[in-house]
Every structure is written in structure tokens, then in C-alpha cells.
Amino acid sequence: MGDIDPAFIQSTEHRPKAKVVEVCEIPVIDLSEGRKELLISQIGKACEEWGFFQVINHGVPFEISREVEIEAKKFFEMSLEEKKKLKRDEFNAMGYHDGEHTKNVRDWKEVFDYLVENTAEVPSSHEPNDMDLRILTNQWPQNSPRFRETLQEYAREVEKLAYKLLELISLSLGLDAEKFHGCFMNQLSMVRLNYYPTCPFPDLALGVGRHKDSSALTVLAQDDVGGLQVKRKSDGEWIPVKPTPNAFIINVGDIVQVWSNDKYESVEHRVVVNTERERFSIPFFFSPAHYVIVKPAEELVNEQNPARYREYNYGKFFANRNRSDFKKRDVENIQIYHFRILD
Numbered sequence: 001m002g003d004i005d006p007a008f009i010q011s012t013e014h015r016p017k018a019k020v021v022e023v024c025e026i027p028v029i030d031l032s033e034g035r036k037e038l039l040i041s042q043i044g045k046a047c048e049e050w051g052f053f054q055v056i057n058h059g060v061p062f063e064i065s066r067e068v069e070i071e072a073k074k075f076f077e078m079s080l081e082e083k084k085k086l087k088r089d090e091f092n093a094m095g096y097h098d099g100e101h102t103k104n105v106r107d108w109k110e111v112f113d114y115l116v117e118n119t120a121e122v123p124s125s126h127e128p129n130d131m132d133l134r135i136l137t138n139q140w141p142q143n144s145p146r147f148r149e150t151l152q153e154y155a156r157e158v159e160k161l162a163y164k165l166l167e168l169i170s171l172s173l174g175l176d177a178e179k180f181h182g183c184f185m186n187q188l189s190m191v192r193l194n195y196y197p198t199c200p201f202p203d204l205a206l207g208v209g210r211h212k213d214s215s216a217l218t219v220l221a222q223d224d225v226g227g228l229q230v231k232r233k234s235d236g237e238w239i240p241v242k243p244t245p246n247a248f249i250i251n252v253g254d255i256v257q258v259w260s261n262d263k264y265e266s267v268e269h270r271v272v273v274n275t276e277r278e279r280f281s282i283p284f285f286f287s288p289a290h291y292v293i294v295k296p297a298e299e300l301v302n303e304q305n306p307a308r309y310r311e312y313n314y315g316k317f318f319a320n321r322n323r324s325d326f327k328k329r330d331v332e333n334i335q336i337y338h339f340r341i342l343d
């Protein structure tokens with residue numbers, strides 16, 4: 001490859017530094033810990049201090065994770081022509097995509113997205129008064145039943161883990177374990193296969209630009225290459241998340257930030273690429289149904305601690321994001337702070 005397409009170039013302030021210190025500060029939490037109170041406090045502390053943690057002994061069978069990795073690799077090795085048969089578009093956001101923009105700069109990656117439920121209703125448009133709905137549907141490659149079966153099985157397993165984590169997070173906030181479970185009936189949760197090819201310009205481009213996840217929480221599997229960086233809350237430094245074998249990385253998404261009324265923050269993260277090794281990662285975005293109204297939990301709001309967010313409709317937020325993920329636009333896409341009530 002010769003010159004870099006300018007669409008990929010990050011502005012100077014957002015370019016990755018050539019040298020990053022290899023530190024592993026993100027807490028690692030053992031979910032097989034039998035003392036539940038201890039587990040809840042570890043999770044609460046990690047959510048407060050980092051918005052990120054890793055889990056081990058999480059119950060997702062290793063073989064399933066391994067098989068998904070193999071299927072993901074095979075998928076992205078297919079010709080562009082084959083992959084483009086499953087291309088996602090403005091009407092159906094599920095399938096293959098290689099032109100995603102984060103904050104209006106193109107990401108150095110290819111993705112394949114699928115819903116945990118095979119279909120899901122979403123608003124037809126981001127316009128607040130447009131009540132029309134449409135159906136998103138998974139797109140699967142033909143002649144590859146194994147791909148579909150493996151990915152669906154994986155989604156079911158990770159979903160179980162996501163519910164378990166949501167319970168622990170709710171308990172850590174002093175809320176009922178199942179306080180938010182109802183929001184995930186008709187969920188919009190999806191799994192993304194991320195493929196980051198090697199990049200001849202790793203100092204200019206990013207695999208994914210800095211962003212916060214709009215999910216309630218994200219359960220991410222990464223391979224052993226590394227590249228994910230988290231913005232440390234204490235000083236704004238970008239801290240690499242060192243790959244831990246058989247661990248999942250969990251991060252608080254925008255929805256938990258709002259539900260917790262800012263006790264937990266959806267922290268910015270990004271992915272750096274490199275010249276030597278391609279990388280795969282698989283996030284599961286645990287997200288509610290389109291009709292869910294997201295607002296701070298009433299138990300956490302009082303006169304001393306008033307609600308810090310206006311309520312919003314998750315489906316409209318999703319539709320808005322989706323619109324701007326596709327092409328470079330002149331304005332910043334929708335962000336959770338747009339709903340913040342200013343003091």
C-alpha cells in the first residue's frame with residue numbers, strides 16, 4: 001500500500017504515541033469467588049475507578065470462544081466480493097462493513113455484526129416524532145452453517161455472563177439484582193466481529209477511534225495481540241489493556257452511566273493498530289429494547305443527588321448513532337453528554 005487515504009488520518013492530538021508503557025492496571029476479577037459480598041465490592045470499585053475490568057472463571061466455555069475465533073478468521077479471509085454480499089446498509093445495520101467512521105475519522109478495521117435475537121425492531125429514523133419502526137435482520141453467509149451455529153451459540157453463552165454481571169453491578173449500586181432485567185426483553189444486543197488488518201501507518205490511524213459504548217455494558221474477547229487502550233480516569237492517560245488468556249474485558253456503557261446517575265462512568269477507549277500482526281476482537285454489546293426509556297434509577301436520586309440526565313429513548317439513540325456511523329458528517333454524532341442536565 002502506498003499513500004494513506006486521508007479519511008483514516010487522525011488529527012495530531014488523537015494520534016497514538018509510538019511508545020506506550022506496558023502496564024496492567026485494569027483490575028482482574030475472579031467470578032468464581034464464593035464470597036458474594038467481596039465480589040460485589042470488587043466490581044463496584046472497578047466500575048467506579050476504571051469503568052473497565054477483566055473477568056476470569058466466567059463460565060463461558062473455552063471451546064466456544066476458540067471456535068468463534070476460528071470462524072471469525074475464516075470469515076474475514078473470504079474475498080471482499082463474498083463479504084460484500086453481506087454488506088450492511090442504512091436500512092439493515094447488521095452484516096459486514098469496512099467503512100465505519102468513529103468521530104468522523106475512518107477506522108482501520110472490518111466488522112461483522114449480528115443480533116443476539118435474530119431480528120429486532122428499531123425506529124425507522126432518528127426523528128423524534130417519527131413513530132415508524134422497522135426490522136433489523138441478521139445476514140448470514142450461505143454455505144456456511146457452522147459459522148452461523150457457532151456465532152449464535154457464542155452469543156447465548158456471553159448473554160448469560162452479561163446478565164450475571166448486570167446483577168452484580170445492580171447489587172453494587174444497592175439496587176435489586178434484577179432491577180434492569182425487564183429492559184432486555186426484545187433486546188437490541190449484538191455481537192461484533194472486529195478484524196484489524198496490519199497497518200503501514202499505525203502512528204496516523206486507529207483501529208477504532210476514541211469512543212464510549214452506547215450499550216448498558218460490553219463483554220469483549222480479545223486475542224493475544226493487544227491494542228485496546230483505556231483512558232485512565234485519574235489523569236487521562238491512555239492505558240493499554242494487556243491481553244489475559246481466557247479473560248473477558250468488561251466495560252460500563254452509557255446506559256449504566258445514566259442508570260447509576262454518574263456513579264459509574266462509560267469510559268473512553270480506542271484501539272491502536274500495528275505493522276506486524278493483524279488482530280481480532282469480539283465485543284458483545286448488551287443493549288435494551290428500542291422502547292426502553294433510559295434515566296437515572298429513582299432509588300439513586302434525591303434532593304442532595306438530583307438526576308443528572310434527561311431521560312432518552314434507547315431506540316432513537318441507536319438510530320441516531322447508526323446514521324452517523326456510516327459516513328463522514330460535519331457534526332459530531334450523538335453522545336451521552338448531550339442528555340446531561342447542567343448544574
Ligand SMILES: O=C(O)CCC(=O)C(=O)O
Pocket residue numbers: 192194208213220222227228269270271280281282283
Ligand atoms: O477491539 C477492541 O479491543 C475494542 C473494540 C471496541 O471498543 C468496540 O468495538 O466498541
Ligand SMILES: [Fe+2]
Pocket residue numbers: 211212213269
Ligand atoms: Fe468500544
